[in-house]
Amino acid sequence: MKHPELKFIRTTAVRLALNAIAFYSMILLFVFIALYWASNRHINNSIESELRSEIHQLIKIYEQSGQQELIEQINKIQDDKNRIYYLQSSSQKKLAGDLLQWPDNEIELNLQTQGYWIDEEIIPLNIRDDDAYWPVIATELSNGSRLLIARNIHQEKLLHELSEFLIEAMGIAIAFALFISIVITRQILKRIYTIKTTAQDIIHGDLSKRIALSNRNDEFDGLSHQLNVMLDKIQFLIRNIREVTDNVAHDLRSPLTRMRNKLEVTLLEKRSTDEYEKVLRENIEDIKHLIKTFNALLSISQTEAGGNRSIWSNVDLKQLTVDLIDLYTPLAEKKEQTLEFQNGVDAIIYGSRDLLAQSFGNLLENAIKYTPAGGTIRFYIKSSADTVDVLIEDTGPGIPDNEKDHVLEKFVRLDTSRHTHGNGLGLSLVAAVAKLHGAELSLTNTRPGLRVSQRFNKI
Amino acid sequence: MHILLIEDDNQAANYLLKGLTECGHVIDHASDGDSGLDLALTGEYDAMVIDRMLPGRDGLSIIRMLRADNNFTPTLVLSALGEVDDRVSGLKAGGDDYLIKPYAFSELLARLEALVRRGHTVNFEQTLHLADLTIDLRKQCASRDGRQIHLQPREFRLLEYLMRHANQVVTRTMLLEQVWDFYFDPQTNVIDVQISRLRSKIDKEFNTPLLHTIRGVGYKLSETP
Numbered sequence: 001m002k003h004p005e006l007k008f009i010r011t012t013a014v015r016l017a018l019n020a021i022a023f024y025s026m027i028l029l030f031v032f033i034a035l036y037w038a039s040n041r042h043i044n045n046s047i048e049s050e051l052r053s054e055i056h057q058l059i060k061i062y063e064q065s066g067q068q069e070l071i072e073q074i075n076k077i078q079d080d081k082n083r084i085y086y087l088q089s090s091s092q093k094k095l096a097g098d099l100l101q102w103p104d105n106e107i108e109l110n111l112q113t114q115g116y117w118i119d120e121e122i123i124p125l126n127i128r129d130d131d132a133y134w135p136v137i138a139t140e141l142s143n144g145s146r147l148l149i150a151r152n153i154h155q156e157k158l159l160h161e162l163s164e165f166l167i168e169a170m171g172i173a174i175a176f177a178l179f180i181s182i183v184i185t186r187q188i189l190k191r192i193y194t195i196k197t198t199a200q201d202i203i204h205g206d207l208s209k210r211i212a213l214s215n216r217n218d219e220f221d222g223l224s225h226q227l228n229v230m231l232d233k234i235q236f237l238i239r240n241i242r243e244v245t246d247n248v249a250h251d252l253r254s255p256l257t258r259m260r261n262k263l264e265v266t267l268l269e270k271r272s273t274d275e276y277e278k279v280l281r282e283n284i285e286d287i288k289h290l291i292k293t294f295n296a297l298l299s300i301s302q303t304e305a306g307g308n309r310s311i312w313s314n315v316d317l318k319q320l321t322v323d324l325i326d327l328y329t330p331l332a333e334k335k336e337q338t339l340e341f342q343n344g345v346d347a348i349i350y351g352s353r354d355l356l357a358q359s360f361g362n363l364l365e366n367a368i369k370y371t372p373a374g375g376t377i378r379f380y381i382k383s384s385a386d387t388v389d390v391l392i393e394d395t396g397p398g399i400p401d402n403e404k405d406h407v408l409e410k411f412v413r414l415d416t417s418r419h420t421h422g423n424g425l426g427l428s429l430v431a432a433v434a435k436l437h438g439a440e441l442s443l444t445n446t447r448p449g450l451r452v453s454q455r456f457n458k459i
Numbered sequence: 460m461h462i463l464l465i466e467d468d469n470q471a472a473n474y475l476l477k478g479l480t481e482c483g484h485v486i487d488h489a490s491d492g493d494s495g496l497d498l499a500l501t502g503e504y505d506a507m508v509i510d511r512m513l514p515g516r517d518g519l520s521i522i523r524m525l526r527a528d529n530n531f532t533p534t535l536v537l538s539a540l541g542e543v544d545d546r547v548s549g550l551k552a553g554g555d556d557y558l559i560k561p562y563a564f565s566e567l568l569a570r571l572e573a574l575v576r577r578g579h580t581v582n583f584e585q586t587l588h589l590a591d592l593t594i595d596l597r598k599q600c601a602s603r604d605g606r607q608i609h610l611q612p613r614e615f616r617l618l619e620y621l622m623r624h625a626n627q628v629v630t631r632t633m634l635l636e637q638v639w640d641f642y643f644d645p646q647t648n649v650i651d652v653q654i655s656r657l658r659s660k661i662d663k664e665f666n667t668p669l670l671h672t673i674r675g676v677g678y679k680l681s682e683t684p
Contacts, residue, residue, distance in 0.1 A: 284563075291561055292646070311547050323640070323641070326611075327639050330653050330656045331647060331648075354642050354643065357641050361643060365647050365649075426646065
């Protein structure tokens with residue numbers, strides 16, 4: 001990995017991680033607000049019950065021992081900075097407590113805790129806390145005196161402490177999330193970087209490079225595998241093109257040279273019209289042959305590249321066989337061969353009739369070419385539940401076992417001296433057409449003879 | 460014949476012009492799609508030869524526009540695109556025949572004449588005659604000089620095609636396409652063998668040969684070679 005950190009912040013992974021963190025922070029904030037609200041409520045509840053039990057104790061003292069005892073009790077406990085007591089007589093005279101006077105605000109004398117803003121003015125300096133919010137409980141005693149207890153809860157301080165804690169917690173959570181995100185992001189980036197470096201290698205010309213897979217079998221491996229398969233296909237096609245180019249150069253150059261020489265030699269001196277005509281006709285024949293080779297090559301390449309399936313249709317192999325037998329029987333008979341055909345099997349496959357016709361035609365032509373006079377050529381189809389076999393058998397010399405794979409390649413002719421007519425492309429097209437149609441092609445020596453069988457899938 | 464040629468390769472077009480003129484035809488030439496369409500819409504032609512890839516407007520769209528205008532002048536499409544489906548799309552667009560470059564001039568000429576002939580013949584006849592050779596389309600049988608000739612069904616189709624294009628050169632490819640519906644180029648002389656077999660049936664025992672080989676081009680069924 002070469003300094004990917006520099007562009008780290010701009011990567012999709014980081015952006016996604018930050019989005020996620022923002023989202024989680026919002027959730028966290030929400031949770032903390034809820035927590036704050038809940039703990040606040042809990043504190044209030046405990047204050048409330050505390051206040052209630054305290055006022056009941058004081059009421060009990062008053063009821064059992066009288067007002068004087070109550071006053072003494074209040075004087076005894078009123079040093080507590082967090083509590084305010086106030087007792088006033090029925091004539092609104094202060095009897096005991098911290099407050100300077102009974103608060104002006106309306107206070108319910110119902111023994112229920114009330115949130116209450118007490119005027120700062122009436123609170124003694126030593127217990128003022130700049131936050132005049134006090135939960136207050138108050139009652140009227142049987143003699144008309146009024147008793148009040150307020151409790152300082154240091155609301156702001158509590159809030160402050162709580163939010164400080166929350167901010168710290170959130171900070172830690174975010175930092176942790178960020179750390180995790182970075183770790184994950186780096187891992188993702190590493191995988192992407194592997195793909196990127198492989199792509200760069202390929203751009204620079206090494207088409208044999210493939211993306212390394214991890215053994216995790218995750219989405220990245222899935223994607224990498226697909227890309228690798230695609231690269232295999234591309235490499236195959238490119239190799240194919242290269243091969244064809246080489247072959248074209250090799251196989252077309254010599255006839256071109258021959259034609260050129262013939263024309264140049266003819267022009268060396270004056271000749272009769274007949275001679276000129278002869279040379280021109282020979283040239284036309286040479287050109288015809290060149291075009292044939294050229295077209296065959298193109299046809300093979302196009303087929304190997306996948307052809308065009310938009311013109312595919314259901315092909316009745318039985319009818320196609322009959323048509324081909326029709327076409328080639330006179331040729332076989334002229335060579336004193338018997339062309340046998342077994343009729344009767346219905347077989348329909350999905351494919352290109354033109355390509356299949358050419359492929360079977362090539363095989364028949366080969367058979368007719370190599371089978372000696374008096375020999376037999378059999379062309380028939382066998383059908384099973386979901387496959388169709390197209391078989392062409394001859395009684396010719398067959399193909400040596402060690403040459404079998406070789407003969408399917410382009411321009412390969414067993415007759416290396418190239419005396420027999422042909423361009424060595426016939427079987428290449430057969431192989432390409434079979435592959436395009438997903439058919440299994442096999443060559444078997446039947447001694448004597450060759451059997452070419454192709455197994456197609458039925459529709 | 461008055462023929463419209465729309466072909467942007469001027470060198471190729473000049474040879475075609477020369478060849479077709481020498482064969483007695485009158486040619487108008489356009490070298491781009493738009494002027495070609497103008498000529499096709501305004502002129503009266505017996506046939507058109509249209510290249511598929513043209514500057515301005517492509518060949519197939521010219522044909523489509525003409526067909527939409529009820530102009531059914533027989534049209535031969537020329538193309539450097541060679542795949543089978545290109546031929547299919549060419550014929551779908553309304554072309555009557557399709558020829559892939561590089562083609563032989565003789566092939567183009569033969570196909571052009573066959574197209575024009577096809578445009579003129581009515582296909583309702585029951586019998587076709589050439590000299591003393593007669594074929595009965597309904598009964599699918601042939602006779603010469605009153606003598607029955609036994610033909611296989613495919614041989615009959617071959618003879619029928621030759622009869623329909625009597626006095627006209629037909630090429631091996633045309634026969635392979637029209638009689639057998641095959642669009643490949645055999646490596647063997649399979650059509651020649653078919654023809655010689657037919658010839659032995661219709662010509663062998665008679666004084667005047669009717670089925671002639673035209674060297675380097677194809678065959679012609681006619682009274683005079």
